[in-house]
Amino acid sequence: MESGLQEVILPNRGIESFTKNGIVCNIVEYDTDVAVFGTGFEPWTSGTPSQRAGFKILGRHGLDMNDKWENGIETLHGLISRGFPNLFIYGVNQTGSTVNYAHMVDVTTFHGVKIVASAVAQASPGRTRPVIEPTAEGEDAWTEKILETAFAYAGLDGCTPSYTTAEGHATRKMSPEECLKAARGLNWGFWSS
Known part of the structure; x- marks a missing residue:
């Protein structure tokens, strides 16, 4: 870094205020000439698919996904959710964990195709459009598996x-209820079962 320049690493809460000389961050004023902001990035770790997409996802009988997931994510394999027939969700919540997002999407898509092919093969004669939806028991069992491996992500607390x-929202201090809700949305924490 050039002489006289200082890089300022912002804490989770970011810039607290602007002054005539620069910014205040973590109760310290830094003289700055420039503050660079990045916008438009919504982390995959926040909100429901409905919130991230910016529109309501309504299921059977008008069930709003945000209402269903108010106390935590509920899926089977991170792909399908009870009350939302034939809706496949692609993202990181309750799916596999990898540093290569494209690979995860590829594997998840292949899994989804196998689910559809299996449902079509098992459909009643003359019926080509089966309804694909997990049972409540299936969602609960999968969510329990996710919760059993949540400890694998304890290291995130040390991440910037x-x-x-x-x-930083995922690493803030949370109540036990908030921790449980967040843990329900984690990835499957093991490479194999």
Whole structure:
């Protein structure tokens, strides 16, 4: 770094205020000539698919996905959710864990195709459009598996604010209820079962 320049690493809460000389961050004023902001990035670790997409996802009988997931994510393999027939969700919540997002999407897509092919093969004669939806028991069992492996992500607490930690939101101090809700949305923490 050039002489006289200082890089300022912002804490989870970011810039507290602007002054005539620069910024205040963590109760310290830094003289700055420039503050660079990045916008438009919504971490995959925050919100429901409905919230991230910016529109309501309504299921059977008008069930709003945000309402269903108010106390935590509920899926089977991170792909399908009870009350939302034939809706396949692609993202990182309750799926596999990898540093290569494209690979995860590829594997998840292949899994989804196998589910559809199996449902079509098992459909009643003359019926080509089966309804694909997990049972409540299936969702509960999968969520229990996710919760059993949540400890694998304990190291995130030491990570700096980034896309992965929802800019520090995922590593903030949480109540036990908030921790349980967050843990329900984690990835499957083991490579094999």
